[in-house]
Amino acid sequence: MTGRVAGKVALVTGGGSGIGRASSLTLAREGATVVVTDLNGDSAAETVSLVLQAGGKARSMAHDTTDETVWQAVVASIRATEKRLDIVLNNAGVSGGGKLLKDTSLEDWRFVNGANVEGVYMGTKYGIELMEEAGNGGSIINISSIYGKVGAVGSVSYNASKGAVCVMSKGAALECGQAGNGVRVNTIHPGFIFTGMTEGRLQRNDFRDWALKRTPIGRIGEAQDIANGVLYLASDESSFVTGTELVIDGGFLAI
Ligand code: NAP
Numbered sequence: 001m002t003g004r005v006a007g008k009v010a011l012v013t014g015g016g017s018g019i020g021r022a023s024s025l026t027l028a029r030e031g032a033t034v035v036v037t038d039l040n041g042d043s044a045a046e047t048v049s050l051v052l053q054a055g056g057k058a059r060s061m062a063h064d065t066t067d068e069t070v071w072q073a074v075v076a077s078i079r080a081t082e083k084r085l086d087i088v089l090n091n092a093g094v095s096g097g098g099k100l101l102k103d104t105s106l107e108d109w110r111f112v113n114g115a116n117v118e119g120v121y122m123g124t125k126y127g128i129e130l131m132e133e134a135g136n137g138g139s140i141i142n143i144s145s146i147y148g149k150v151g152a153v154g155s156v157s158y159n160a161s162k163g164a165v166c167v168m169s170k171g172a173a174l175e176c177g178q179a180g181n182g183v184r185v186n187t188i189h190p191g192f193i194f195t196g197m198t199e200g201r202l203q204r205n206d207f208r209d210w211a212l213k214r215t216p217i218g219r220i221g222e223a224q225d226i227a228n229g230v231l232y233l234a235s236d237e238s239s240f241v242t243g244t245e246l247v248i249d250g251g252f253l254a255i
Contacts, residue, residue: 003031004235009082011035011074013065013123014092016043018195019143021050022223023089023230028056030231032087035078037063039092065092065119075126084134087234088127090120090142093161095197098154109157116161117168124172128183137182141233142169143226144187146249162189166245173243184242186233191249193221216251 010027014020016038024034028051036051038044041062051058061077064070078085096112120142131138147155148162166187173185192211194202201207202220211220229248232238247253 003029004231004237005087006031008032008086008234009035009078009084010087010089010234011037011078011085011123011127012089012091013037013063013119014039015047015060015089016040017047018197019190019193019223019226019230020089020091021047022227023091024048024058025051025054025056026224026227026231027087027089027234028058029054030235032057032234033082034058035061035074035082037061037065037074037092039064063092065090065123066114068122071122071126075130078130079133084136085127085130086134086136086138088123088138088140089230089234090123090127090140090165092119093143093197096155096158096161098201099157100154101156104157109160112157113161113164116158117164120165121168124169124185128172128176128181128185131183132179132181138184139234139238140169140172140183140185141230142166142185142187144169144189144245146189146191146247146252148187148189149245149247149253170243177242184233184238186238186241186243187245188226188229188233189245189247189249189253190226191215191221191247191252193223193226195223214252214255215249216254219250221248221250 015036044060145162176183
């Protein structure tokens with residue numbers, strides 16, 4: 001088998017669309033077997049069809065990443081079926097809808113932080129557990145955001161959640177180093193990427209023009225731009241990389 005992640009088994013959450021779908025296709029193209037999960041089991045199954053059509057290996061599961069019982073079922077399924085896990089892409093997330101802090105309820109806050117922090121916390125914890133059992137090391141990739149590093153108006157819950165993902169991942173990387181289990185944990189910080197999460201805003205001329213002006217490279221990103229970073233962190237090419245932040249933002253944070 002050839003490819004940059006040949007022979008590895010990957011779990012991709014939120015794999016039914018956007019960055020998760022592009023990453024599933026990319027990892028499969030490069031030789032991984034991909035377990036694609038999503039809140040919406042049908043969209044995860046569609047991603048799997050695309051992988052199979054392209055000659056790759058994948059299967060899907062419906063998976064609400066905020067539910068620990070479902071996480072345990074996903075882990076049990078991988079333990080029984082693939083019998084190893086090398087890559088976890090904790091990608092599932094929500095945007096929070098752009099409410100100002102003064103208009104945000106505790107319920108809104110918990111919805112965003114439940115999906116974006118608790119889901120990633122469980123994916124990191126259970127991912128490491130399975131990787132340790134298999135004994136081959138592994139790579140956990142947690143999707144944060146440029147807004148896990150700087151603030152944005154109307155994004156307080158999202159800012160908190162993505163900042164938490166970033167520093168939580170560093171703590172997990174240190175614990176893996178201390179345990180000597182060969183597991184690496186890193187974050188990716190996308191800038192503006194055209195996906196279902198952003199298309200409403202990016203179709204508005206005022207917002208798109210602002211985002212373009214704010215992005216030195218002069219275009220809105222594609223899901224594939226992030227999938228390319230996922231592939232690097234998933235592969236052994238990044239074997240000396242842990243506890244770090246891969247910013248893929250067309251230069252947004254350089255300003
Ligand atoms: P997307 O197309 O909306 O993908 C997000 C996926 O996550 C959807 O398939 C969604 O399912 C799924 N999901 C949401 N809550 C879930 C849960 N509790 N359990 C399982 N799956 C869940 O958006 P995307 O842009 O690809 O987002 C992927 C990640 O990138 C997110 O973490 C996002 O915060 C991050 N990000 C995106 C951008 C950007 O500009 N697009 C920038 C920075 C960071 P449903 O569609 O069924 O709800």
